[in-house]
Amino acid sequence: MIKVFSKEWFVERAPGLLPAYRKHMTEYYAPKNFNFMYYFGSLALLILVNQIVTGIFLAMFYTPSARQVFPGVSEAFASVQYIMRDVDWGWLIRFMHTTGASMFFIVIYFHMFRSLMYGSYKKPRELVWLLGMLVFLILMAEAFMGYVLPWGNMSYWGAKVIISIFSAIPWIGDTLVTWIMGNFIVGGPTLNRFFSLHVIALPLVLLLLVVLHLAALHEVGSNNPDGVDVKHGPKGNRWSPDAPKDGIPFHPYYTLKDMVGVGVFLLICAFIIFMAPKVGGWFIEHENFAPANSLVTPPDIKPVWYFSPFYAILRTIPDKGLGALALLCSIAVLFFMPWLDRGKVKSIRYRGTSYKVALTLFAIAFVCLGLIGADVASKVILHVLGPNTDITWWLHLIGYIFIAIYFGYFVFLWVYTFFGLERTKPVPERVTTHD
């Protein structure tokens, strides 16, 4: 007789549970040479949990209504103030959510850059990369709609500008914009549907994609800083004769390693949440402390920092259609990475010098486009060259340079690898840190 709720009792009733746990945790053999850059995947998962938990609580106190409760102040805006002032610990829950949003993108950008550095998008991990890119896309939509919910003036005009990008689509553009807004202008219907999408539809899609992203990863196995496939290396380690010799069980080895990262990461997050939750207008913009006003555009309209590189691309090109197209391409091109890069060598450690230079320039261009999009570049130029500078001319000049570098990276990568111009270093047989 099996004891109720004993291990055997569970195995008999849910025979798939333990094997699944083993497959993804204790018998998932990850390469033993993970470095700092491999913290960001698990950190992203941590933030996802944080966003869901804090989001559930925020939705208990937030009211998605554009109806005015005071002249010029909507119920949505007022309910955010209610959370901040009247709900016990409401400010903490909200700042955990807003800080989490920005930290999500910091972590995701590092996570993606890690893939570029070590060639993690290459065969056989194309599907992992594509699913990851979809996660990124949904995350951007999720963040954008979340940003609209407080119904501050920057929320309002950010929504207006981003939705209006769709009007650049020929023929159906204007109808599409009205359809998205649910009104002839961004208004109550827009707020309500964004709330619904932000708290139900997109999180569900996001969770599904994250599960698929991990499932796809655990099928092919993790890449590593050497870009060597441990699955194809020698077999047999302390735990199993069939497991890769250079692999170690994800649990407890990497769960413990990740906890160190989590500790440091949470320390940084706590500092932001308690000491500087607005981060000088970078995580929460100053203009958003004013209620939405459909008749007054804020003087310096710009998206939150994580969209600014893409926004700079849109803004630099002085043509509505081309600007929107370039914005679309700047994200779409990333999907094609596995097929643009034909090089056989994965890790930057063994790739050609030109590749290293190109990737560095690409990273610099991405950051500089961010500074242009966030209006930092214009302030620096005015400060350095004096107040009479033709700022539009300068912004166009540097904007085009960095856009050229951004897209140039992908063109270069294809030419460089397709025509076999890359001179790589010999790739070791096994990860460099094996015993």
Add this chain to the structure above:
Amino acid sequence: MADEVVDHGRRRFLTATTAVVGLGGLGTAIEPFVRSWMPSARSKAAGAPVTIDVSKIQSGQIVDYGWRGQPVCVVNRTEAMLATLTSSTVTSRLKDPDCNAVQQPPNCKNPHRSIKAQYLIMIRICTHLGCVPDFKPKIGPETFDPEWRSGFFCPCHHSRYDISGRVYDGSPAPLNMAIPEYQWIDDTHVRVTGKEPATYV
């Protein structure tokens, strides 16, 4: 079963036709959900005409009114402002000086883009990405344009418009700003009616 032979052709045909009919049904079922996102009857009703009293707007002044939640501005233009509309410093630099794009009712297809030349009545929404351009009434150099002849300047992406809302070349905005349909009721009252909502916006 007397006949054990499977007719694969028949099976494929039935599978395909069932799938097609099923997809058709699914497509039809989606329609109400897609349509639910269009402006509701309440949103449409909010677009009722507004009547504006222009008698208190001083020369060279701009006043905004909300219409369908959008800023409709009335500018009482000075003689000097009106003179800029036909000067070559302005017209030679415009994308669409003759207002060929249908961004105004036919009776406003003229350089001053209005029924009465003095009063500009316009939906003050940038045709680039929907911001509200600032009113810059000065005739003389501005930081964004050394040959400025009064008009509108969008703070978002630096689109420039003349005092009739016609867009300057080199602006990201593709079109002149929209003029709603309106009628003068008497000398000082104008009624902004619009037409079908999406006609001019």
